[in-house]
Amino acid sequence: xxxxxxxxxxxxxxxxxxxxxxxxxxxxxxxxxxxxxxxxxxxxxxxxxxxxxxxxxxxxxxxxxxxxxxxxxxxxxxxxxxxxxxxxxxxxxxxxxxxxxxxxxxxxxxxxxxxxxxxxxxxxxxxxxxxxxxxxxxxxxxxxx
Ligand SMILES: [Zn+2]
Numbered sequence: 245x246x247x248x249x250x251x252x253x254x255x256x257x258x259x260x261x262x263x264x265x266x267x268x269x270x271x272x273x274x275x276x277x278x279x280x281x282x283x284x285x286x287x288x289x290x291x292x293x294x295x296x297x298x299x300x301x302x303x304x305x306x307x308x309x310x311x312x313x314x315x316x317x318x319x320x321x322x323x324x325x326x327x328x329x330x331x332x333x334x335x336x337x338x339x340x341x342x343x344x345x346x347x348x349x350x351x352x353x354x355x356x357x358x359x360x361x362x363x364x365x366x367x368x369x370x371x372x373x374x375x376x377x378x379x380x381x382x383x384x385x386x387x388x389x
Contacts, residue, residue, distance in 0.1 A: 264358040270369040314339035322367045
């Protein structure tokens with residue numbers, strides 16, 4: 245199965261990831277996150293890597309895609325600061341529920357939803373870029389194989 249060519253109906257998250265306003269880099273990164281193609285610490289550990297595998301933002305948690313973009317304190321703080329007024333809810337700890345919420349509740353052409361999608365994509369992108377910056381600052385966290 246090709247990773248760039250969808251077969252059949254588009255995935256429910258397709259419009260969330262690719263449509264409307266956002267820098268292409270944010271859209272591409274969100275696509276990598278949705279497909280779980282990002283290199284999180286749990287993957288590095290499963291490949292036999294060494295180092296610290298905890299989340300850089302909340303060290304008691306293992307860094308996984310599902311944690312970073314669901315249960316992580318940074319995701320919840322960004323949501324509270326950026327989207328909670330327009331979409332009052334408590335974000336789930338489960339990435340799949342967050343993706344389902346965003347795919348369902350942010351769809352449509354209304355400016356409010358287009359802006360919310362762009363903000364949500366920017367949240368994902370910002371978390372990943374900040375995580376990368378912090379990781380590069382701490383040599384103990386550099387992935388070693
Ligand atoms: Zn965290």
